Amino acid sequence: KAGVTQTPRYLIKTRGQQVTLSCSPISGHRSVSWYQQTPGQGLQFLFEYFSETQRNKGNFPGRFSGRQFSNSRSEMNVSTLELGDSALYLCASSLGRFLYEQYFGPGTRLTVT
Amino acid sequence: DQQVKQNSPSLSVQEGRISILNCDYTNSMFDYFLWYKKYPAEGPTFLISISSIKDKNEDGRFTVFLNKSAKHLSLHIVPSQPGDSAVYFCAARGGSRLTFGEGTQLTVNP
Numbered sequence: 001k002a003g004v005t006q007t008p009r010y011l012i013k014t015r016g017q018q019v020t021l022s023c024s025p026i027s028g029h030r031s032v033s034w035y036q037q038t039p040g041q042g043l044q045f046l047f048e049y050f051s052e053t054q055r056n057k058g059n060f061p062g063r064f065s066g067r068q069f070s071n072s073r074s075e076m077n078v079s080t081l082e083l084g085d086s087a088l089y090l091c092a093s094s095l096g097r098f099l100y101e102q103y104f105g106p107g108t109r110l111t112v113t
Numbered sequence: 114d115q116q117v118k119q120n121s122p123s124l125s126v127q128e129g130r131i132s133i134l135n136c137d138y139t140n141s142m143f144d145y146f147l148w149y150k151k152y153p154a155e156g157p158t159f160l161i162s163i164s165s166i167k168d169k170n171e172d173g174r175f176t177v178f179l180n181k182s183a184k185h186l187s188l189h190i191v192p193s194q195p196g197d198s199a200v201y202f203c204a205a206r207g208g209s210r211l212t213f214g215e216g217t218q219l220t221v222n223p
Binding site: 004033041042044045048056090098103104105106107 | 117119122147155156158159204208210211213214215216
């Protein structure tokens, strides 16, 4: 069974631009969560999607948004990029909500210059 | 506020010895605790977990201990192997959401 895939793997953007990251969960998994990883901060929860609806949201500004499609694939968008948005963005999927075992993709490394 | 904390950013041990990674939490509503391992350029992979109703869970060389009164959990790796060198994250579940610590870089020297 294929794992979680994320595209692109690497991205360089300029401050003020916007970016869209994509995540394809493991087949059959319906819950997708997004995390931001920065040095010294661990993984910060961005949001969770289940059945095309955002179910949970972390403490990030409204510039961070996402969506989930009917095939469970998910995208996250960051508008008006800031230098501090440079990070590894990780997507994780699980069969359903309230299940502890999440499977992570390799991440998208975003660099904002 | 950081509800899950790993106070040691790095740990270095000799091959064959025990590695002990620590994690503290503040939210008593967390009901499940997990450890993930992360290699560079890869996403975290699930390692071992423990329910809040237990105090110990063992899986091969890995054992997780939970002290609820102290709001503390630890991961023991015995014996440590060079392939265990990675960043280890502890995580706690509250509802459908996982809260992660900052991670500890474990280096196992041959």
